[in-house]
Amino acid sequence: MAEVIVVANREVAGALVAEAVERLAGERADAVLGLATGSTPLPVYRALAERVAAGLDLSKLRGFALDEYVGIAAGHPQSYHSVIDREVVRPLHLDARRIHVPDGRSLGIETAGARYEDAILAAGGVDLQILGIGTDGHIGFNEPGSSFASLTRVKTLTEQTRRDNARFFDSIDDVPLHSITQGLGTILRAKRLVLLAFGRQKASAVAAAVEGPLSAGTPASAIQLHPRATVVVDEEAASQL
Ligand code: GLP
DSSP states (O other): OOEEEEESSHHHHHHHHHHHHHHHHHHOTTOEEEEOOSSTTHHHHHHHHHHHHTTOOOTTOEEEESEEEESSOTTSTTSHHHHHIIIIITTTTOOGGGEEOOOOOSTTHHHHHHHHHHHHHHTTOOSEEEEOOOTTSOBTTBOTTOOTTOOSEEEEOOHHHHHHHGGGSSSGGGSOSEEEEOOHHHHHTSSOEEEEEOSGGGHHHHHHHHHSOOBTTBGGGGGGGOTTEEEEEETTTTTTO
């Protein structure tokens, strides 16, 4: 079972994970961080931004985002390219050339997954992967039914995920139908996983991921296969454990 840490609130969680990232960067300035999008990891990025403002240098850090929408321009404000740039690269003063996001433009999409896998391997793999979790148990955009051996590829988003993410768009019709996401196999290759979840709406997905059977129906249950997986949750997200 993954190690579970229940914290008082998301700020405490953010500080905890920021501490782990700082330690990693202290050991190796060009360590490789796995970046998640969504609202969940924001307290981590905020805590890191404060440390950077206080003098921490993360400019050598390398990073790989988990996923990207397919079919929206990289410059769209809700593309994960834009989100990573706005919420991570700029506030943390990272070097944009060292930060990678899967290429979700439709042109060349059939080879984009393999190219991304090659880039991660060439970097020596991800040292610390930050993860959120969808209400349907997805990690990255690995929706229920994803193979535990899957690598970066195109996935169709579920109706539930599109509804959940509609808040970032003008309407649900604007939420893309597809994504390109690191696979569960890609994620499991990271040397360390930290999954964060906050709020009651995540409680059943967290319980299924941490204590449920290993099942493609709950993609996040794949973390049970990882020797160094930590789950950081608030009391609401832990309420069904
Ligand atoms: C999104 C992302 C995931 C994220 C999840 C939860 O669709 N692709 O990486 O973990 O859904 O999002 P949030 O943190 O906003 O609840």
